[in-house]
Amino acid sequence: MAATSGVQNNMLADMLTAEQTFREMAEKKARALTAILTEVAYRTDGAKLEAMRQKDPTAPGGWKPDDWRTFFSGAAQQASGWGDAHYTVTARLEREVALLKQERAATAKAVALLPREVATPPSPAATQHRVIVETPHYDIPRIPAAYAGRFKIPVGVSKADADLNLYRRVSALKLLAGGLSVQVEIGNLLGAESGVQGRSGSIRRVLDALDTSGxxxxxxxxxxxxxxxxxxxxxxxxxxxxxxxxxxWDWPVVESEWERLLRLHEGEKQEEHTLAILLTATSARTRGMSVNILPEVEGNARPDMLLTEPDGAKYVEVETGTRLHEENAKWRMNAALNGGTIALVARNVAERKQLISDCRNIGSGQATDVETLIATKFTEIPPSTPLWAETW
Structure with a gap:
């Protein structure tokens, strides 16, 4: 009986191992097919796919067959004829897949011949969105009578403190007009002149007063x-x-980074993504970089930001959602914008490691994450501190 039981156990173990092996093979094949479908979808209607991705961060990695069928049926409606639209699109997709395989092979050969150093992407055009960051040093403009009630100073405050409070309120408005959005960054700039911490009560009360005044x-x-x-x-x-x-006051009013995300990137629905982008922008400026939120580029790529340093510029993707990243077109497009390298920001250290693992087969790159960026206070970060936590 014992021998029979042992044989049965061995057979059961072999069956379980075989089942696990087949399941892993099926999952691997499914991931590969999803990657190809994603690639074809971007080529078919990249704008539509990107719009759907913004509404649903799990798209298209989490799509079921019906979801893919619905997406491609939209493209099929554009085909000529009536009864053969589906077959026309299917044939075109098959040609696209074959072409992609050829391009991948050609690209792999070309990459192998490239030198280790790649050219940096060109600087953005002057028409791109950019905030105006100016440390306030000016005379307070005359406050119109209609607005005088909005700048009332509490009773009992000395004239010197009242003048300083008024100066800071007007300065905060100037920084906001220039496009800044993050309160701690604005507070640090306001306090820098007098050596006050940006999170101090005196700075916080300035912004509270502006909020209360409407x-x-x-x-x-x-x-x-x-x-x-x-x-x-x-x-x-x-x-x-x-x-x-x-x-x-004849001050130019620039669309703020927060407003731009609300208008173009569903910033209100994607609150975590908005936070990550704005925090990264503040961290980059603290290190002396120039920041451009949602820069305009040709093609289907929609990078979250462009960071510019004296030695070059990088288009950056901020990833806070759960998505399929194996051979993901998003990272290939980012690498194409950056001359062959990837620049990404993740939610935390663990997700950063996973994203880097997904991107290694695409090219070299740099990455950081929100968890690492907030580990040090902005006021304690010297400009020479690297923004990127990891390079590969």
Whole structure:
């Protein structure tokens, strides 16, 4: 009996091993097919796919067959004829897959012949969106009578403190008009002149007063980084009345980074993604970089930001969602924009490691994550501190 039981156990173990092997092979094949479908989808209608990805961060990695069928049926409607639209699109997709295989093989040969150093991407055009960061040093403009009530100073405050408070309020409005959005960054710039910490009570009361007066609008964004207490980031923008006042003072009012994300990137729905982009932008400027949120580029790529240093520029993707990254077209397009390298920002260290693993077969790159960026206070970061936590 014991011998029979042992044989049965061995047979059962072999069956389980075989089942696991077949399942792994099936999953690997499914991932490969999904990658090819994603690639074809980008070539078929990249704009449509990117719009769907923004609404659903799991797309297209989590799509079922019906989802793929629905997507490609939209492209099929554009085909000529009536009854053969499906076959026309299918034939075109088959040609696309064959062409992609040829291009991949040719690219692999070309990459092998490339020198280790690659050219940096060109600097962005002057028409690209960019905030105007100026440390305030100017005389306070005359406050119109209609707005005088919005700049009231509490009773009992000395004249010197009242003048400083008024100066900081007007300076905060100027920084917001220039396009800044993150409260801690604005606070650091306001406090830098007098040696006050950006998170101090005197700076916080300045922004509280502007909020109460209706000249600015604030919101607290939240992001769960690693399962602990959420990370929060206070952002601000000019209200309609605040923008009108800046116009009276002949100050140029730039669309803020937060407003740009709300308008072009569904920033309100993707709160965590918005937080990660704005925090990365602040971290980059702290290190002396120039930041361009949602830069305009040719083709289907939609990078989250462009960071410019004296030695070159990099288009950066900020990834906070759960997506299929094996042979993902998103990273290939990022590498193409950056002359063969990838630049990415993840949610935390663990996800950064996973993304790097997914991207290694595409090319070299640099990466950091929100968890690492918030480990050090902005006021304690010297400009020489590298932004990137890892290079490969």
């Amino acid at each position: 000249l600015i609008v604030r919101q607290t964004l939240a992001m769960n980084i690693s399962g602990n207490a959420p990370t929060r980031l206070v952002v601000a923008r000019l209200s309609a009345e605040g923008a009108t006042l800046c116009g009276i």
